[in-house]
Amino acid sequence: MIEKKQKFLAGWEIYFENIETAIAFLKTHGVDKEGFMFFKEAQKALEFEIEGNKLIKGYKHHNDIKELVWENVNLPISDWTDHKVFLMEKDPKGTHRIGGSIPQKLILPKHSELSAKFQYIGTLDCTDPYFNWINMNELHIVFPVNECYGGVYLDYSNPLKPQLIEDLTDPDDWYESIDEGIQTEYSQVNFKTTNVLDVSKFNQREALLCGVPLWYQFPHVPKCPISNEPMRFICSIESDKDIRAVNNERNEILIFEDMGHLMLFYNPVTKILFANVEH
Known part of the structure; x- marks a missing residue:
């Protein structure tokens, strides 16, 4: 007898016609019930009723609205991991930090066309x-804050000397920068992780989303260039008016394009990180 099960997904933009992107979405956006409750309030979320590899019914949720979207659809995979959604919230005693002085032994990447x-x-x-x-x-x-909004791949085999993978970064995608040659230092704000999923704190940019991405544009889950597998989401770093440049008047705050956020994905086996700006 085929087992029936219920699965939840963060977000809603999955298109089964494209098998590759559908698999990437399922592998990246699977969540538990708590993550589902957070996403259906913060944005939208999906609830699936599954038998084997058949989606019997698929519902889209937004707040208290539940809409039947799919019936009897063949799934490209029958199971996937449920990721834990959590937040990083501002806390002076937190061990994570955005901004601050460059660590003494860290060597920043360079590129001749950047x-x-x-x-x-x-x-x-x-x-x-x-x-x-x-x-x-x-x-x-x-990250080169004023360029490469389409994303960069970095090799973290040496955590103190991340290397830009140049042949995977398209120079045509780079924006002309007004801050050529300037090394900006931002004021430091500390964060701590929490499993309390406070939607209002997230909406007010007082907390950073971790574990599963929330997209404002069309989802684009990056693939690791070595393993060819979807990369795992780490977190989003928000543009933040409280994080100010301390040595660069033109960059008054930490800002990614038009108050967007920097999305980070990683493969711990190949040690490849992908970072891109989304807004």
């Missing part, structure tokens, strides 16, 4: 149980 320098964005404490799957003590986040 106008703006890579900037130090912050550091995640990967001894935190929520992030220990990353398999390094600290993840130093770097």
Whole structure:
């Protein structure tokens, strides 16, 4: 007898006609009931009734509205991991930090066609149980804030010397920078992880989303260029008016394009990170 089960997904934009992107969505956006409740209030979420690899009924939820969207659809995979949704909220005693001085031994990436320098964005404490799957003590986040909005792949084989994978970064996608050669330092704000999923804090940019991505544009789950598998989501770093440049008047605050957010994905086996701006 085929087992019946209920599965939940964060977000709603899945198109079964495209098998590759559908598989990436399922593998990245599977959540437990708590994550489902958060996403259906913060944005939208899906509830699936499944038998084997058949989607018997698929519902889209937004707040208290429940809409039947699919019936009797063949799924490209029959099971996937349910990821834990959690937040990072501002806390002076938190072990994660956005902004602050560049760690002494960290060497920032460079590229001959890049106008703006890579900037130090912050550091995640990967001894935190929520992030220990990353398999390094600290993840130093770097990104050329005024360029490469389409994303960059970085090799973290040496956590203190991340290397830009140049042949996977399209220079035509890069924006002309007004801050050529400037190394910006941002004021430091500390964060702590929490499993209390406070939608109002998230909406007010007082907390960063971790575990499962929330897309404002069409979902684009990156594939690891080595394993060819969908990469695991780490967190989103928001543009933040409280994180101010301390040595660059033109960059008054930490801002990604038009108050967007920096999305981070990682493969702990290949040690490849993908970072891109979404808004």
